[in-house]
Amino acid sequence: LRWDGLNCTNADVSVPPRITSLNLSSSGLTGTIAAAIQSLTQLEKLDLSNNNLTGGVPEFLGNMKSLMFINLSGNNLNGSIPQALQRKGLELTVKGNPRLRVSDSSRKPLKKKVFVSIVASVASAAIAIAVLLLFLVHIKKRSKAVEDLPRPQSTPTVNDTFANKNSRRFTYSEVLKMTNNFQRVLGKGGFGMVYHGSINGSQQVAVKLLSQSSTQGYKEFKAEVDLLLRVHHTNLVTLVGYCYEGDHLALIYEFLPNGDLKQHLSGLEYLHIGCTPPMVHRDVKTANILLDENFKTKLADFGLSRSFQGGCESQDSTVIAGTCGYLDPEYCRTSRLAEKSDVYSYGVVLLEMITNQPVISEKCHIAEWVGSTLKRGDITEIMDPNLGGAYDSNSAWRAVELAMSCADPFSSKRPTMSQVISELKECIVCENSRMNNNGGIESQQVSIVLDTSVGPGAR
Incomplete structure (x- = not known):
């Protein structure tokens, strides 16, 4: 058991290991640096670089x-x-903090590297996950730390599976050429930076390049390549090719010009019931739902995905993986990964879309806030104020109740993705009916493509 972003002492097997190194670079963190970090009394190395942390540098460091x-x-x-x-x-x-005042004395050290701040809530959750990992290490590997995952010396076995002629291997020089030396940045994540590119000046692509400081690596790279070569669906992002050359790892996708976020999708249903074996995405969030030029949605980022064998509904997972706020609480408690773990994350995405509120605020999780507000019986307190009340109240209630059932703490009470898609279609019918009754024209109607045909099994 190993998480590359975490190192710890293991000198005395009679006590739990102590964290000595914590790497949360390029993790999409926001907010301020959490005071919980100071509880890591043996911490020697802290890397918070390349995030979106705000506020001041705390004294306790x-x-x-x-x-x-x-x-x-x-x-x-x-x-x-x-x-x-x-x-x-x-x-x-x-470096890279333009509003941070650096005195002359603090500029003297020659070795200055990138550092980032953690959102209070995200940091606390990350540390909680780290503690859980340490506990598992203590139970399973008392005598010694687990060896690093060996990087293959030759071309990875995924080369042999690139039977799809639309996907191919690119050299690093070709990656440099298609991105114009990584000129245009599209975004960043746990794997690394994402750049815009063009193949032969015609096909636009997005190039995800592994960062040397990434908390992910070859294991996630291979997982994503393997999955995207075997599963194909209109609501799943298309893999164009990959690069594996020395220390250079890159994934090349179709380019989706309208960014990410806030649309309904049915790609999850396909992963759950259309693939053989079924698959769980494990990191469903608004940032991993991308939009093409026609605002059609594509589910992306499969580095943490997991397959189920033999029709099993759940599976043990020794490492809790996902994004804070979207993680299934039952999965966190039991380490049992299930298809309905994705359903929980999807419910959080729906709540985020309906309310236009952050998943985790200073006070509570979005599901807790919506639940307490619903008790007062006023749907307008929950709905995105930017809508200006222009929605069918019945369909709004159904959508909110559906989202809350998806985000139920107990997986047995959550619907399946097929049931979610069916209910969303009913909500759309109600909304379109309201618009027609109000004299709305066809172009104003809600038009969300929910392709529920699962097609052939994964290949």
Whole structure:
């Protein structure tokens, strides 16, 4: 059992290991750096680089005696650096924070690298996951740490499975050419940066390049290639090709020009019932739902996906994987991964779309907020105010109740994705009926393509 972003001591097997290194770089974190980090008393290395952290650099980091390396670069931190962090022997990197004031004394060290801040809620959740991982390490591997996943010395076996003539292997020089030396950045994630590219000046692509500081690696790379070569659906992003050359790993996808977020999709239903064996995505969130030029949705990012064998409805998962706020709480409690873990995440996405509220606010999770607000019986308190009340109240209630049933803490009470798609179609019918009764024209009607034909099994 190993998570590359976490290292710990293992000198005394009679006590749980202590965290010595925590790497949360390029993890999409937002908010301020959480005070919970100071509870990691043996922490020596902290990397929070290339996120979207805000606020100031906290004083408590300077009081952590074991901390020798901090990378806060590539964030939106402001204010000044505490004097305690400028002590001799501490390697601090703060580049890429334009609003952070750096004194002359703090510029003297020559080795300054990138460091990022953690959102309070996200950081707390990340540390909780780390503690769970440590506990599992303590139980399963008391005597020694698990060896790193060996990187193959030759071309990966996925080469042999590239029977699809529409997908192919690219050299690193070809990747450089298609991205114009990585000129245009589309985004970033746990795997690394995503760049815009063009093949032969005609086909536009998105190139996901593995970062050397990534918490993911070859294992997730191979998982995503294997899955996207075997499953094909109108609501799943298409893999054009890949690059595996030395230390250079890259995935090349179709380019979806309208970004991500906030549309209904039926790709999950296909993964659950149209694939053989069925698959669970494990990281359903608005940032992984992309839109093409016609605003048709595509489900993306399959590095954490998992297949089920022999018709099993659930499966043990030693490592909890996913995004804070979208993670199935039952999966977190039991480590039992199921298709309805995706349903929970999808319910959170629906709530996010309906309310236009963040998944995790300063007060609570979005499902808790909606649940408490529903008790007052006023749907307008929940709906996105930008809609201006222009919606059918019956379909709105049905959509909210559907989202809440998906986000039920107990998987047995959640619907299947097929049931979700069916209910969403009914909501759309109600909304279109309302618009027709109000004299709306056809072009104004809700028109969301929910392709529920699962087609052939995974190949």
